[in-house]
Amino acid sequence: MQTESVTFYSEGDPIAALWRTPEGHSGPFRAIVQGPGWLGLKDAKLYVRYHEAFVAAGFAVLIFDYRGFGDSGGDRGVLSPARQLQDLVNAVTYLTTRDDVIADAIGAFGTGGTGGGNSILLAGVDSRIKAAVSQVPVADGTDWLHRMRQEHEWLAFLADLEADAKLRVTTGAGRQVHPREEIMVPTPERRATTIKADVDDRIPSAISLSCAEEILSYKPIEAARTLTTPLMVIGVAGDATTPTDHAEALYAAARGPKELIMQNHTTHYAAYDKYWEQTTPRIVAWFERYVRPADVVLRSDVAASGIDLIESLEVSA
Numbered sequence: 001m002q003t004e005s006v007t008f009y010s011e012g013d014p015i016a017a018l019w020r021t022p023e024g025h026s027g028p029f030r031a032i033v034q035g036p037g038w039l040g041l042k043d044a045k046l047y048v049r050y051h052e053a054f055v056a057a058g059f060a061v062l063i064f065d066y067r068g069f070g071d072s073g074g075d076r077g078v079l080s081p082a083r084q085l086q087d088l089v090n091a092v093t094y095l096t097t098r099d100d101v102i103a104d105a106i107g108a109f110g111t112g113g114t115g116g117g118n119s120i121l122l123a124g125v126d127s128r129i130k131a132a133v134s135q136v137p138v139a140d141g142t143d144w145l146h147r148m149r150q151e152h153e154w155l156a157f158l159a160d161l162e163a164d165a166k167l168r169v170t171t172g173a174g175r176q177v178h179p180r181e182e183i184m185v186p187t188p189e190r191r192a193t194t195i196k197a198d199v200d201d202r203i204p205s206a207i208s209l210s211c212a213e214e215i216l217s218y219k220p221i222e223a224a225r226t227l228t229t230p231l232m233v234i235g236v237a238g239d240a241t242t243p244t245d246h247a248e249a250l251y252a253a254a255r256g257p258k259e260l261i262m263q264n265h266t267t268h269y270a271a272y273d274k275y276w277e278q279t280t281p282r283i284v285a286w287f288e289r290y291v292r293p294a295d296v297v298l299r300s301d302v303a304a305s306g307i308d309l310i311e312s313l314e315v316s317a
Contacts, residue, residue: 001055008064008094010087016071017064017091018042020051027100029060030107030291033122035088036063037112039079039179039203041070046272050109050280057284059291060101061109064091070202077204079179079211081114081121081141081218088122092129104128107291109283111135111234113144113184113242117220120231120250124223131290133283134220135234136268139246141218147243148185157212164209176206183212187240189267221249228256230290234279235260241268259286 004019032054042063051061066084067074096103108129110119116137123132138144146154168174231254235247251260263271
């Protein structure tokens with residue numbers, strides 16, 4: 001796999017991206033676009049092996065830093081799913097400008113909370129996306145933030161948001177908070193894991209508390225209810241970070257060809273390693289099946305028939 005640094009623009013701000021392609025090939029390629037997960041960055045080691053699998057199958061991959069994060073331009077300290085969705089749409093447009101991309105063969109991959117949710121939102125607003133894969137996603141931002149907290153903590157959090165809104169209109173500035181400690185509440189596993197250690201020290205340590213208002217209105221589940229784009233959802237049973245029923249609800253809501261992979265006997269972060277060999281070939285196969293030029297059209301009535309295809313995966317100890 002060869003990796004090239006490239007730049008495109010989103011609403012006037014420069015976006016730093018990595019363009020990954022098969023070694024020794026010039027294309028044109030079918031392409032996969034990815035925006036990082038919650039507070040993620042384009043060069044996280046966690047994503048590399050997925051990209052290697054995509055590239056080995058002949059795809060090219062574009063992954064980028066959202067505006068305000070990493071090496072991209074834009075306002076720092078702004079965590080905005082709405083802006084992230086704009087960045088993703090602009091990334092797709094950028095792909096269509098490249099001579100080494102098959103413009104009508106683009107898929108979306110997202111993993112990790114809002115990363116997983118964003119791939120569904122992108123597929124919902126951009127018909128150029130031929131298929132989406134959403135791994136351990138958030139379906140409803142309000143429910144996500146609520147379930148991180150005991151009820152008294154939730155009520156206090158809502159009171160803080162109300163007080164901050166009043167502060168902003170009377171003084172012109174609101175509170176700054178740590179996004180991982182005061183908006184998202186990390187689980188014990190998140191505090192202990194080193195799976196994102198290579199980027200953890202480069203995420204913003206202070207953002208506006210008002211950013212939480214956008215997370216509360218974050219609703220990939222609404223996009224899923226009208227989504228006919230082929231969708232694969234990957235969840236973790238008993239997930240304490242992104243609730244299992246969020247993945248299940250997104251799968252149930254989607255109207256087009258769909259598949260749900262549920263990883264048992266593991267945890268949110270451990271699943272990346274434990275079931276890597278089982279899930280990754282299925283992700284690649286999903287893109288292989290549906291991310292194709294318009295002159296090759298595949299139709300399926302599995303979703304319309306109401307029949308669920310269930311497969312049990314076993315891993316030797």
